[in-house]
Amino acid sequence: MLRSKAGRRIAATVSGAVATVLVASFVIFAGLAAAPGDPVSQILGPKASDEARASMRERLGLDAPLPERYWSWLTHALHGDLGMSLTSRQDVSSLIEPRLLTTFLLVAMASVLIITVGVSLGVFGGVSERARGAVATLVGLGIAVPGFIAANVLIGVFAVQLGWFPTFGGGEGLGDRIWHLTLPSIALSIGYGAYVTQLTSAAIAEEAEKDYVTTAHGRGVPPGVVLRHHTLRNAAMPVLTASGLSVAGLVAGTVVVEQIFAVDGIGALLIRSISSKDYPVVTAVSMIIVVAFVLVTTLIDLVQVALDPRERAAV
Amino acid sequence: MRRVRKTWGLRAAAGLLAGTTLVACSGQGGQNTAGPKVEASKLVSKLPDPKGNVSTVKWNVYGEPETLDPRNAVNYGSGQITRNMCEGLFKMDPEFKVSENLASAYQQVSPTELKLTIRAGVKFWDGKPLTAEDVAYSLKRSAAEDSVVNFGFIFVKGIQATGPMEVTLTFSQPDANFVDNLATLAGVVIEKDWAEKTGDKVGTSTGGLMCTGPYKFGSWQSGTGITIQRNDAYWNADLKPRAAEIDFSFIADDTALAQALDAGEIDGSYELPPSTLAKLLKSKSGQVVFGPSTQSTALSVANPGTPLADAKLRDAFQRSLDREAIAKVIFNGAAEPNYTELTPETWPTAERSLYQPDYDKWVKARSYDPEAAKKLVKESTYDGRPLVLAIMAGDETASRVAQLVQQQAKAIGVTVTIQTMQPLVYAQASYDATKRQGIDLLYSSSFNSRQEPLEPLGFDLIPEQAYNYTNFNVPEVTELLTGARSSFDAKERAAMIVKAQEIYEPLNGVISLVSNNAATFVNNRLTGAVTSFAYWSMPQMAYLGAAK
Numbered sequence: 108m109l110r111s112k113a114g115r116r117i118a119a120t121v122s123g124a125v126a127t128v129l130v131a132s133f134v135i136f137a138g139l140a141a142a143p144g145d146p147v148s149q150i151l152g153p154k155a156s157d158e159a160r161a162s163m164r165e166r167l168g169l170d171a172p173l174p175e176r177y178w179s180w181l182t183h184a185l186h187g188d189l190g191m192s193l194t195s196r197q198d199v200s201s202l203i204e205p206r207l208l209t210t211f212l213l214v215a216m217a218s219v220l221i222i223t224v225g226v227s228l229g230v231f232g233g234v235s236e237r238a239r240g241a242v243a244t245l246v247g248l249g250i251a252v253p254g255f256i257a258a259n260v261l262i263g264v265f266a267v268q269l270g271w272f273p274t275f276g277g278g279e280g281l282g283d284r285i286w287h288l289t290l291p292s293i294a295l296s297i298g299y300g301a302y303v304t305q306l307t308s309a310a311i312a313e314e315a316e317k318d319y320v321t322t323a324h325g326r327g328v329p330p331g332v333v334l335r336h337h338t339l340r341n342a343a344m345p346v347l348t349a350s351g352l353s354v355a356g357l358v359a360g361t362v363v364v365e366q367i368f369a370v371d372g373i374g375a376l377l378i379r380s381i382s383s384k385d386y387p388v389v390t391a392v393s394m395i396i397v398v399a400f401v402l403v404t405t406l407i408d409l410v411q412v413a414l415d416p417r418e419r420a421a422v
Numbered sequence: 423m424r425r426v427r428k429t430w431g432l433r434a435a436a437g438l439l440a441g442t443t444l445v446a447c448s449g450q451g452g453q454n455t456a457g458p459k460v461e462a463s464k465l466v467s468k469l470p471d472p473k474g475n476v477s478t479v480k481w482n483v484y485g486e487p488e489t490l491d492p493r494n495a496v497n498y499g500s501g502q503i504t505r506n507m508c509e510g511l512f513k514m515d516p517e518f519k520v521s522e523n524l525a526s527a528y529q530q531v532s533p534t535e536l537k538l539t540i541r542a543g544v545k546f547w548d549g550k551p552l553t554a555e556d557v558a559y560s561l562k563r564s565a566a567e568d569s570v571v572n573f574g575f576i577f578v579k580g581i582q583a584t585g586p587m588e589v590t591l592t593f594s595q596p597d598a599n600f601v602d603n604l605a606t607l608a609g610v611v612i613e614k615d616w617a618e619k620t621g622d623k624v625g626t627s628t629g630g631l632m633c634t635g636p637y638k639f640g641s642w643q644s645g646t647g648i649t650i651q652r653n654d655a656y657w658n659a660d661l662k663p664r665a666a667e668i669d670f671s672f673i674a675d676d677t678a679l680a681q682a683l684d685a686g687e688i689d690g691s692y693e694l695p696p697s698t699l700a701k702l703l704k705s706k707s708g709q710v711v712f713g714p715s716t717q718s719t720a721l722s723v724a725n726p727g728t729p730l731a732d733a734k735l736r737d738a739f740q741r742s743l744d745r746e747a748i749a750k751v752i753f754n755g756a757a758e759p760n761y762t763e764l765t766p767e768t769w770p771t772a773e774r775s776l777y778q779p780d781y782d783k784w785v786k787a788r789s790y791d792p793e794a795a796k797k798l799v800k801e802s803t804y805d806g807r808p809l810v811l812a813i814m815a816g817d818e819t820a821s822r823v824a825q826l827v828q829q830q831a832k833a834i835g836v837t838v839t840i841q842t843m844q845p846l847v848y849a850q851a852s853y854d855a856t857k858r859q860g861i862d863l864l865y866s867s868s869f870n871s872r873q874e875p876l877e878p879l880g881f882d883l884i885p886e887q888a889y890n891y892t893n894f895n896v897p898e899v900t901e902l903l904t905g906a907r908s909s910f911d912a913k914e915r916a917a918m919i920v921k922a923q924e925i926y927e928p929l930n931g932v933i934s935l936v937s938n939n940a941a942t943f944v945n946n947r948l949t950g951a952v953t954s955f956a957y958w959s960m961p962q963m964a965y966l967g968a969a970k
Contacts, residue, residue, distance in 0.1 A: 144846025148853075149488075152496055152570035159567045194488045197626050197644070206645045259677060267681050274681040275673055277646065369673040369682070371486070371645035379485070382845050 113412050120412075124405045131397045132184075132390065136177045139381070139389055146193050146384040167193055180390060190387035192380075199391045203373060207395070209277040210361050210372035212284055216292035217299075218354045225300040225353075226346060229307025233315065233342075234334065242308060249301025254360065258294035258367040265290060275369035291368040295360055299353035306349040310342035317341075344414065351407035355400040465714050465939060467516040467954035472664050472967025479665045479948065479966055482682070482691040485674040486645065491625030492560075492610035492633075493569040498693050498958070501607060503670055504625075506650055506961045508612060508633035511538060511557065512605035514959045516952045517771060518716070518873045520605045524552065524634065530910065533596035534579075540587040544657045546613045547638045554583035559614040561589070564607075571608040574600070596908035598915065599876055606871045606959055636663045636964040647671050650963070664950070664967025676818075683708065689945040690966075692957060696819050699754035699941065708945040712756060715940040715955035716870035718765045719757070721811065721827065723931030724851075724861040726893045729809060730931065734802035735836075739933055740788040741795035742834045743827065749936050752822045757936035761785045762927055763878065764919075765937035767955075770873045773916035780920050784927060795834040808837040809862040814848040820865045823935065838863075853888045864891070867938075871959055875919050876907055883926055892931040899926050 146169070147160050155163075164170050168179070183190060189199035232242030266274040278287030314320060315338055323333045362374035373392050380388035483499030495504040513523035522528070526541040544552040558581050565575035577600070580592040593600070603609065612624070616632035623629025627642035636656045640649035648670040652663045671688060673679045680698035682688045686707040694702065694710065702710050721739075723730045730736055745759030760766075761784045769777040811827065813820040821840075828838040841861065843851060851857035851864060858864065870877050881889040884900055902922040906915045940955045949969040952962045 143844055145850055146846075148846065148850045150494075151568070152494075155570070155572075156567075159572075163568060195626065196489065196622055197628065201628065202644050205643060209645070262678075262681060267685055270685070274685050274687055275678045276671065279646070366675055367678060369671075369675050369678040371672060376645065383488075384846055 116412055117409060120405055120408045124401045127401050128394070128397055132181070132394055133177060135393045135397075136180065136386070136390055137173060139384060139386060140173050140176075142381075142384065144384050146386070149194055149383040176386075180387070184391075184394075189391045192388050193385045194380075194383050195385075199387045202376060202388060203391060203395070206371060206373045206376055209284070209288075209370060210358075210365070210374060213288050213292055213295065213361055213364070213370065213372060214354070214357045216285070216288055217296040217357050220292060220296040221300045221303055221353050221357075222350050224296075225303035226307050226350065229304040229346070230311055230339070232304065232308035233311025234338075239308070239312075242304065246301045246305045246308075249297050249304070252297065254294055254298055254363055255367055257297050258291070258364060261290045261294055262368070277370045277372065288370065291364050291370055294367070295357060295364045299356060299360070303346070303349050303353055307342070307346045310345045311338055314338040314342045344411065347410065347414075348407055351403055355403040358396050358399045464712075465954075466711050467713055467952070467956070468965070469711065469944065469949045469951045469953060472948070472950040472965075473970055474968035475664045475666070476948065476966075476968050477665070478667045478669060479690075479963065480669045480671065480688045481963065482671045482673050482679060482688050484672075484679075484691075484693060484695075486672040487648070489625045490631055490639075490642075490648075492607050492612060492631075493564045493566075493571050495607060495625065496570050499670075499672070501958050502692060502962065503648055503650070504607070504610075504631075505635075505959060506637040506668070506963045507631050507635045507639055508610045509635045509961070510605050510607075510609040510959075511611065512601065512609060514605045514872065514956045516954050516956050516960070518954070518956045519771070520602045520872070523605075524557070524611050525604070528601060530601075531590075533908065533910070534593040536591045536593070536600065537584070538589045538591070540589065541657075542587060544634050545655060546616070546632055546634055547653060547655075548613070548616070548632060549655075550613060550615070552611065552634055554585060554587055554589050556614045557589045557611055558583040559617070560611040561591070561609070563612075563617070564609070571606070574603040574606070574608040596910070598907055598910050599874060602872060602874065636661055636961050637668065640667070645672075661961070661964055663961075663964040665963060668963045683943050683945075686945060689948055690943050690951065692940065692942050692962075694756070694941040694943055696753050696756055696941075699756060702943050703754070705943075708943055711942045711944060711951070711953040713940040713942065713953035713955065713957075714767050715938055716765070716768050716873060717938040717940075717955060718760055718768075718868050718934060719823070719936050719938060720763070720866055720868065720932050720934040721863045722866050722889075723892050723933070724812065724858045724864040725855070725891060728862040729804055729807060730862055731892070732803050733928060734798050735804050736931070736933065737788075738795045738798035738802060738804075738834060738836070739831070741791045741798065742830045742836070743933070743935065744790045744830060745935060746790070748823060748826055752819060752826065753936060753938070755939075756941040757938045760934045760937040761788045762923065763882065763930065763932040763934055764875050764923065765934070767937055768870055768873055768875055768878070770875075770912065770916070773912055776913065776916040777920060780923055792830075792833050799835050804836065806837065808839045810841050810860060811838050811863040811865065812841045812843050812848070812851065812858075812861045813865045814845055815842040816845065817865075824865060855891070858891065863933075876903060876915075879903055879919070879922070879926075880907070882932060883922075883930060894926070894930055896925060896929065898922075 147163050151159055151163055192199055192202055228242055232239050262274055266272045272290050273287055276287055278284040320333055320337055323337060361372055362378060365372045365374040373395060377392045483502060485499060487500035487503060489495060490500055490504045492504050492508045495501045509524055511523060511525040512520050514520055524541055524544060525538040527539040529537040531537055540552060540554050540557055561581045563569060565572050565578060577593045577595050577597040578591055579594045582590050584590040613632040617624050620629045625631060627644050630639040636653055637650040638653045640651045642648045650668050652666050673682060676695045676697045679691060680701045683691060683702060684705045684707060699710060749757040749759050762781055766781060811824055813824050824840045828840060831838045847857055868878055880903060881887050883890065883894050884903060885895045899922045902918045906918040909915050940953060942951060942953045944951050947969055948966050950965045950967045952960055952965050
């Protein structure tokens, strides 16, 4: 028996998240089945006989009806068995594991950039009227320039001309990895970072014009105190939401950036597996992306519950 | 193998997502020492021999291989890597010449019986000796239903170890192509005991390989790279690898590849995408070498009963194409104009003189002449309906060729519309007629592993074959081609094929565009590289070494 409104909301949030993941997994599975192309053509090459293709389809279980195949995938997945890649005959988990760390590090580095640089620029643009124009210009640039253009410029300047960073690859060992992933994480964070800056700056500017802030200034409260105690605290919610959504979106954004920097993370694996209709790999990787997204958004929801005094009131 | 593309999905995706923005700045990295440069204008099969050893060579293949299992390693990258570790019964040299390797001798007992003598003293990496059992087992594996190279075994009736060091093959009909085919992936030998133990994991990152070649399987870090190490106990004293270790990377983005090569972070790569050539030809850190290759690019009439069934319209097409421009503008010199279905590089070297005269006739008859082409269109039954040309989505080269063809067709009054197909559907369209519905022309790249005209012709011109899209069926041609496959006399074979060519060229639906050259980048610190397409059927990395 849940005693509070907050408790009920938490329960609803969590069950909603689980339902989202389930529905997404089925949609991905069915969507892939509906997509054109036959994975067997990739496996056996163009010279195989029709009989050979048919028997390979049977061996891989591709001839079973879709609901049956989905059910079998789901029951195995719940037991931690993600199955075997159709094209490379490897366990899906052994394909994903080494790449997961690379992608996770890339997302983590980009998140740090977005939250530190994005939020502080936003606060700066929101508080200082003189800086507002410059920040708005930067934001406009960040949103307008597509990630792959920024990536190519970054490689051209910092990797090829100056030689400070490698031009490709994910590196080995932590220090080397961070060095390899610096440019990709900058390229990945530009778009979302601009979005966070814009939202932060708008939220701060909006708070700063409210009566209580003007009153506080009038009472002679130091500006720094007003900013910390009033403006920032009240603007935190939209900023937090925007940052969280950006981080969730980053996971999908890695697909493009990994391609350009030839970083073989799960994004690059996903593209390759989709083009060869490698069901087990596509489903597993998509699920990781969906789960990461749902986790982050659920977390934002729960933090909002914690921060909002109205939600905490006992019924 | 034909129509196996390096442009698999990854590249398609790269093309779609990343475009191909080449950054306009020249590389500063790499060494600036002048290595032994070769003229980019002439074709070279091999660079001069190396002067010393190197510890590590970093080489790129386009995209991570799906498997290194020899019988299924038919893509550019997987085949190249595998051939450094696993050897065939016969071997190829940089000029495509085939000779004995793991088979020390062979005897054509009768037209339908072949005896192979297995070389003594060869050891697998684990120290076990090579025996007839391993050979028979490997050949059966190549011939199996789930093997991609099994088409080379269609006439094989039986494979048996008939002695400790002797394997006998029997045939349902004579197959003069068979012995040479044992120099390709179809004739590669792996260790029987090991393969039976390893099962489904042969050639995977966890299972690895067990072969006899100059390099051993080191490690395969999924998503990062494959490392192979020198086999110091290699049986063949004539081939001493100079590089102790080769690290293969999997960059599949044109821009990233060009930058990594130019910066010297990677030493070399085969199969350079045409879009990287402009930058790499100017690179100070290494050289681009063009070599002879048995690959070609053509437009194939995709169905019977299209407007192109009219020979006049096909001839008009042949004369409307400025092949010189296609080779220069789009392939950046990595291709030569080609005028018949067979490319000159596909003719066996020893019989070239027998093929040349008929080919020269076609060069003249199909030279670029828009005026003559316009006249041919007027004389044809063409009613102005747009012809659909299908290409693979994301294949940038194909897209540029298609646009040029479209322009040149427009100039003679023929409308061409370009249709892109998803990579997997495009692959299916090459053998599944239902996927070719509504398509008039299919852009196709052929991929012959050796100099054997019968390999493409057999698939294109014999009734009921996979690539016979227009239901081409001329009994005399069928007879000549099957006759040639059963004749063990090379000169007679050539004469029969040329005779067939005189009959099929005016009738068949392959409009050839260019003969592709192998395009290779090698860092200035290295030399010795095999630069003809024979690299793909050789332990090519064993020839690389220090330039000084």
